[in-house]
Amino acid sequence: MAFKKRRIFDLRHVQAQQMATTASHRRSHPTHNHSHNPIQPQHRFRQIGEWFTENMRNYSQTTSLHGFSYITRQDISRNERWFWLVVVILAIITSIVLVVVSWYWSQETPTVTVIESSHFPTWNIPFPAVTICNFNKISKIKALSLLDQMQVPVGINRSELHNLFNLTLLPVDTMISNDSLHIYDRILNLNNLTLNRLTQQLSPDCIEMISNCIWKGINTRCDSLFQRIDTMEGQCCTFNYFGGISNNFPEKIAYQVPKRPYRVTGCGYPTGLSVLLNPMISDYYGTFFSGFGFRLLLHDAYNFPDENSETKVVTTTRESFVRINPESTYATNDIRRMDLSLRNCLFGSEMAMHGLRRYSFINCMFECRVRMTVDLCGCLPPYVYNNGSYKVCGVLQTNCIIHSKRLFSHALANLNFSLSIVRETDSFPCGCLPDCQSNHYVSESTTGRLDMSYFANRPTFNNATDRILLHVFFSDLMSTRYRTDIFQNWLSALASFGGLLGLIMGFSIVTAFEFIYFLTFRPVFNYINRE
DSSP states (O other): OHHHHHHOOOHHHHHHHHHHHHHHHHHHSOOSOOOSOSSOHHHHHHHHHHHHHHHHHHHHHHOOSTTHHHHHOSSSOHHHHHHHHHHHHHHHHHHHHHHHHHHHHHHHSOEEEEEEEEEEEGGGSOOOEEEEEESEEEEHHHHHHHHHHOOOOTTOOTTHHHHHHHHTTOOSSOOOOHHHHHHHHHHHHHTTOOHHHHHHHHSOOHHHHEEEEEETTEEEOGGGTEEEEEETTEEEEEESOOOBSSOOOOTTTGGGSOSSOOOOSSOSGGGSEEEEEOOOGGGEEEESOSSOEEEEEEEOTTSOOSTTSEEEEEETTEEEEEEEEEEEEEEOHHHHHSOHHHHOOBOTTSSOOSSBSSOOHHHHHHHHHHHHHHHHHSSBOTTSOOOSSSOBOOGGGHHHHHHHHGGGGOSSSOTTOOHHHHHTOOSOGGGOOOBSSEEEEEEEEEEEEOOGGGGTTOGGGTTOSSOEEEEEEESOSEEEEEEEEESOOHHHHHHHHHHHHHHHHOOOHHHHHHHHIIIIIHHHHHHHHHO
């Protein structure tokens, strides 16, 4: 107790001692200059220094920080005190460096995606959109009918009509001469047609390609499930697609179409979609494939079907089972509140699309490529939704459309980028940010020969020798769910920094308060006790 009492520091007592020392010094050394302040500035600085040193000595002796008490202990040698001073300084530097590195890492990776659950119910995930595209893009029956109905200008051979029909395929490897394009344009003008309308008239009908539909074990009208849309593959039939601003269902059944994507509450092919497809081999007229069948595109219900979709091929006289293992990713509210430059992702409602209902990375890339085509050709491709604000490309712009069509299979606009430039690209293409929330549909398919006896007792399918039976379904009741969250919030940052400082120095909130206490409250309390 006597030692602690001697350590109690009083600023007034020190000042009185220093003034008494100064007075005795003046008596022993009189001077005639009375214009100076009795307390010199260097004396004031010395008082402050002694006051700070004394409080730091008291703090070092009482604090719980590792190593500080050894710096001021009188029962150890001077060299030991210097050794512990060096250790304490190194510990402080190490703590600061580690805290700065931890903070830098949290800023470098502000978000993190982790597996939240591997048993997330699939009925909480929308069923994917199923887009079916026939290998055959031009119906032979419709083409022959138009050949008889369409007129040709004087001096033009009717064989040019065949070339005009093939033009609707928009080949990516063949350019058309300008003379031929002007001939095709004259033919269309004479028959009051456009290239887009001609494509629609020549495409096979969905109701003919999809002859029977079963949804969740119930026979359903196919025209109430499938609608016709324009895609990069031409005219296709799609189920559960809600990406467009409007739909193409018949008006008499449009009211029956749900406002949101379908969901299923079970797994296995009886709980999904089963369709009987008719490739109409005898109706083939124009195709890019050597076989007969369909391309199957599986994608999110709000995403435009493109090459990024899960793609399967189903061929004639086969029964195909497509099993889907969905994966869902969502973002927390902390991500939504985070600045866009830090989270580097967008929610579906945060950016408006030109002809699509919701934002997604796929939709953004599609519309970006469309804008490139508009800038290049001055018009909008016929297979893209148009709200009337853009001119639709005609026959004369076909070569430009064919050239721009190559853009839709590349992530970067410039096809001549070298690998070194691509590797150094630090921004997202077209300024499109990834999705904060998305559903991914991983699929597997199993195919077997279709048993034709299945149709033996069905009069409607007497000639069903080249049909395709397709089943699309969820393979499990449970799925994997991912969570995107911030890497460090204030609580995790406090725990991280506190853990580093506590591990190296034994630092805590109480020791921080002790430091403030010895510099502020302790002198005040000493002054009050002295009074």
